[in-house]
Amino acid sequence: MMSIGPFPVKIVGVFAAILLAWLVTRAVAKRLADVSPKLAGAVLFDAVFWGVIAARLGYIAQWWEDYFATPMSMLAIGDGGYSWWIGVPAALAFAWWRTRTMRVRRPVLTGIATGVAAWFTTGLVVGLLHHSPPLPELHLATLEEQPISLLSYQGRPTVVNLWATWCPPCRREMPVFEQAQAAFPGVNIVMVNQGESAQQAQAFLESQGLTLSDVLLDPFSRTMHAVGARALPTTLFFDAEGQLVDSHMGELTMASFKSNMSRHFAQSAQLATDEE
Incomplete structure (x- = not known):
C-alpha cells in the first residue's frame, strides 16, 4: 500500500493536483492585464468544490439502491465514492458559466486543465512504479x-x-x-x-x-x-x-x-x- 505519512498516495495526489491548478491559475492571471489573480483563484476553488459535489452525487446515483438502503452512508465521504468522469466536466462547466462576465476564464480553465492532466499523469506513474504485494504467507x-x-x-x-x-x-x-x-x-x-x-x-x-x-x-x-x-x-x-x-x-x-x-x-x- 503506497502512502505518504498516514495518507494514501491517491488522496495526496488529488490535493497536489488542486494546489498545482491554483498556482497555475494565479500565474496565468498575473500575466494578463486587468485580471485579478485572487479572483481567479477563488473561482477555481469554487469550480473544484462543485466538481466534487457533482462527482459524489453522480456516484450516489450510480449506486442509489445501496445508498438509499442506508441513507446515512451517503455522508460517508471517505468511502471513495466519487464519479470523476462526472465531476471534471461539472467543474469545467461551472467555470465556463461563472466566468461568462469575467476576464478570468482563461487562467481558470488553464488551471483546471493542468490540474486534471497532473492528476492523471501521477496516477499512471504511480501505477507503473508501484509493486503490488502478494497475499502474505501468514x-x-x-x-x-x-x-x-x-x-x-x-x-x-x-x-x-x-x-x-x-x-x-x-x-x-x-x-x-x-x-x-x-x-x-x-x-x-x-x-x-x-x-x-x-x-x-x-x-x-x-x-x-x-x-x-x-x-x-x-x-x-x-x-x-x-x-x-x-x-x-x-x-x-x-x-x-x-x-x-x-x-x-x-x-x-x-x-x-x-x-x-x-x-x-x-x-x-x-x-x-x-x-x-
Missing part, C-alpha cells in the same frame, strides 16, 4: 483457535479486511461485510482481527448479532505489518493469483464495496447479481 487462527494459513484462500478472488473491536469505523462497516459474504459467494471475504483474543472478537460479534464466516485472529497484528497498513480499518483486494489489485483505508459502504467488486472481480460480481 499463519493465523480461526475463532476456534485452529491454525490456518492466509495463503489457503489463494485460488479465488480474496478480500481481506483488517479490523478491531475498539475501532469505531470497523464496527460500523461490519454489516457491509456480513451482507457481502452472502452476496458474493465466489469471493473469499476474510475478516482478520488485529491484536485481540478470540474471546474479545467473539463477544463483539455476538453482542452485535453478526453472523460472519472466515473470521481470523492475528493477535500480534502481523498482517498490518506484512501489507504496510497504517490504520484500521483497511480492506485489501487480491485477485485469484494472490496479487493485490486495490486497497482502501477507512470505512467502506456497501456501494463502494460493490464498486470495487465490479472493477476488479467483474465475473464474480456478475455471477452474484445473476443469482439474485
